[in-house]
Amino acid sequence: MPWRFWAKADPPPDDKQQTRQNETHSPPSTPITTSSSPSRFTPSQTVAFSLVTTGTALGLIRIYKTRLRRxxxxxxxxxxxxxxxxxxxxxxxxxxxxxxxxxHTPGGRWTGWGWMRGISKGKELKGKTLHVRLAGVDAPEMAHFGRPEQPFGREALEWLRGAVLHRYVRVRPWRRDQYERVVCTVYRRKWLVWKTDVGLEMIKRGLATVYEAKFGSEFGGKKEAYAQAEEEAKRKRIGMWQKPGLLGKLMGRKESSESPREYKTRMTAQEEAAK
Structure with a gap:
């Protein structure tokens, strides 16, 4: 539509007005930082950060030494x-x-100890293991040092092998014994839920007795439970407390209620008498 002849054209903006428009529409400029700009952290924040970092490092070192070091x-x-x-x-x-x-595998299989199964049957682990003695129990003796095998010694050995050999277990150490073994209460997991006391299970099956030595015995607070389990095994006549059947008698097995401690005492007396 053509402009009317009486319409006046807008006057051209002066220089000051143009400058104000440019300043209004121009994007804000980004401040330039230089290496000489002051730090974002105050001295107190720097000290707090240093304390937290040092405390975290010391805590991780302590966790490694107490829980993750083999x-x-x-x-x-x-x-x-x-x-x-x-x-x-x-x-x-x-x-x-x-x-x-x-x-010892600190952290278990979650920390990469799954390779144990592959080399445990060889000699790679010789001199790198703890010799563990079950606390509070005494199993029938195997034949060694010229002494004959005690009845149910082989059965006790085979049961323990089936229960713990090539498996992960948890042990609670109590002390060292005179043979440089560490006396421990031993637990194994069953179905990833139930925890079984290996020593108590052997007593229940008649494959071990309560440890009878007067000195150096250690039960981990379970002596009464072990004694009750032994009395129950004797009452049921299972394991080493059972009477031999006809086949057992034909094979020469005699009824015996001799404990491992009594067996060792008798063998020692015989050896001293022979000398």
Whole structure:
């Protein structure tokens, strides 16, 4: 539509007005920082950050030393390890009815110890395990040092092998014994839920007795439970408390209620008499 002749054209903006328009529509400029600009943190914030970092590092070191550092032999056990904590590891060898060799695996399979199954049958772990003695129990003796095998010694050994050999168990150490073994209460998981006391299970099956030595005995607070389990096994006549059947009598097995402690005492007396 053409402009009317009386319409006046807008006057051209002066320089000041143009400058104000440019300043209004122009994007804000980004401040330029230089290396000489002051720090974003105040001195108190810097000190607090340093304290938190140092405390975190010290805490991680302590967790490693107390929970994640492996204990290769009994010589590396410190007094703080006894009666205050438990150890998780892999059973590499069962030597008798009441002791075995234990490879400490701190953190378990979640920290990469799954390779244990592949090498545990070889000699790679020799000198790198703890010799564990079951606390509070005494299994029938196997034949060694010229002594004959005690009845049910072989059965106790085979049961312990089936229960813990090449498996992960948790042990609670109590003390060292005179044979440089660590006396422990031993637990194994069943169906990932129930925790079974291995020593108590052996007593219930008549494959071990309550430890009878007057000195150096350790029960971990379970002596009464072990004694009750032994009395129940005797009452049921199972394991070493059972009477031999006809086949057993034909094979020469005699009824015997001799405990491992009584057996060792008798053998010692015979050896002294022979000398």
């Amino acid at each position: 204990i290769p032999t009994i010589a590396h056990l410190k007094p703080t390890h006894f009666r205050t904590r438990s150890l998780y590891g892999y059973v590499t060898r069962v030597g008798d009815g009441d002791n075995f060799h234990f490879f």
